[in-house]
Amino acid sequence: MLKILLAFVVGGLICVIGQLLMDLTRPSITPAHILVGYVTGGVLLSSVGLYQPLVDLAGAGATIPLSGFGHSLAQGAIKAVEQKGLLGAFSGGIESTAVGVAAAVIFGYAFAVLFNPRS
Amino acid sequence: MVAVKGNNEQQQEQENQREEYRLLVESVKPKHNILKNCVMAFLVGGTICVIGQLFLDFFISQGLGEREAAAVTAGTMVFLGAFLTGIGVYDQIGKIGGAGSIIPITGFANSIVAPAMEYKREGFLFGVGAKLFTVAGPVLVYGIITSCLIGIIYYLLQ
Numbered sequence: 555m556l557k558i559l560l561a562f563v564v565g566g567l568i569c570v571i572g573q574l575l576m577d578l579t580r581p582s583i584t585p586a587h588i589l590v591g592y593v594t595g596g597v598l599l600s601s602v603g604l605y606q607p608l609v610d611l612a613g614a615g616a617t618i619p620l621s622g623f624g625h626s627l628a629q630g631a632i633k634a635v636e637q638k639g640l641l642g643a644f645s646g647g648i649e650s651t652a653v654g655v656a657a658a659v660i661f662g663y664a665f666a667v668l669f670n671p672r673s
Numbered sequence: 674m675v676a677v678k679g680n681n682e683q684q685q686e687q688e689n690q691r692e693e694y695r696l697l698v699e700s701v702k703p704k705h706n707i708l709k710n711c712v713m714a715f716l717v718g719g720t721i722c723v724i725g726q727l728f729l730d731f732f733i734s735q736g737l738g739e740r741e742a743a744a745v746t747a748g749t750m751v752f753l754g755a756f757l758t759g760i761g762v763y764d765q766i767g768k769i770g771g772a773g774s775i776i777p778i779t780g781f782a783n784s785i786v787a788p789a790m791e792y793k794r795e796g797f798l799f800g801v802g803a804k805l806f807t808v809a810g811p812v813l814v815y816g817i818i819t820s821c822l823i824g825i826i827y828y829l830l831q
Contacts, residue, residue: 557730558723565722566715566773573714573772577707585775586808589784592776593816601823614725617743618750619718619776620812626743627816631824635831643824647817650740654778655813657748658785661755662805666789667797669759 557613564612568619589620596624601632626650710771717770721777725750747778754782759790784808 572588583591599605605625608616616622627647634646648655728749732742754777757763763783767774774780788804795804806813 558726561722561726562719565725565777566719569714569718569770569773569776570711572776573711574707576772577710585772585780585784586811588772588775589781589808590811590815593812594819597816597819597823601827612722614729614746615719615722617729617747618722618725618778620778620781621776623747623778623781623812624816624819626747627820628823631820632827635824635828640825640828643821643828646824647820650744651816653744654747654751657751658755658782658809659805661752662782662785662789662809663801665755665759666786666793666801666805669761669790670793671787671790672761672764 560612561615561618563615564608565615565618568616568621592620593624593627596621597628598624600625600628623651623654626654713769714771714773716773717766718773718777721750721773721779724753725777750778751782754779755786758783758786763787781809781812784812 572592575591576583576585576588596605599621605616605621606629609622609625617625627650630648630650631643631646634642634649636642638645725746729742729746732745733739737745754763757766757779763774763779764787767780767783774783784807785805788807789801792800792804794800
């Protein structure tokens with residue numbers, strides 16, 4: 555139960571930071587900037603070891619926001635470098651996010667073809 | 674004399690109209706209530722993460738390792754985000770939740786489906802195929818570049 559609460563609070567706060575960034579800089583920071591910024595920020599925070607503690611604390615509250623995608627990219631790259639050397643820097647990030655990316659392409663394609671916009 | 678007076682009145686009237694128009698625009702323009710937006714982003718973003726946590730716990734209880742469970746959870750949430758976008762529900766969530774609906778991975782799925790669906794009439798290559806990556810493209814480009822650089826730096830420091 556505590557885990558669920560922590561996921562709620564941390565996930566919610568991560569979203570509030572994005573909302574503030576958008577509202578206080580409107581209209582120069584768009585949702586696309588937010589998504590790119592969160593992934594890149596997640597990679598950077600993860601690489602200096604600051605994101606893993608957040609994942610340990612909040613679980614999905616830290617992995618579901620897109621910064622968690624960045625964390626997965628960075629950890630994949632670092633772990634693969636440890637195993638395969640330089641080659642791992644190029645393969646690790648994509649390998650560790652492959653399920654998410656493939657799901658996004660496949661389901662994204664399927665639902666875009668299946669459904670039509672409302673308005 | 675009469676003509677000049679007429680001009681003045683006209684100007685006065687135009688100014689009144691302009692003022693009325695300004696007030697109308699003010700009243701129709703959506704107000705950006707930052708506090709309310711933040712509360713809604715917190716609630717919606719938090720709720721989406723809780724749904725993710727429930728899936729994560731479920732997949733772990735089914736015997737998946739932590740990494741696999743996290744990957745399958747991400748895939749499941751992407752599926753849900755894409756489906757809800759297709760049936761037009763995610764737009765409604767987005768109107769309420771703002772960043773709370775954009776930042777979770779379901780919002781990433783939304784950013785993939787919405788433009789692809791919108792531009793379907795431009796064909797399956799440059800409509801659906803290309804527009805799937807309107808936002809996902811930049812996200813992957815910068816994410817992959819940064820993570821590769823981190824990997825290279827890590828390799829050099831090892």
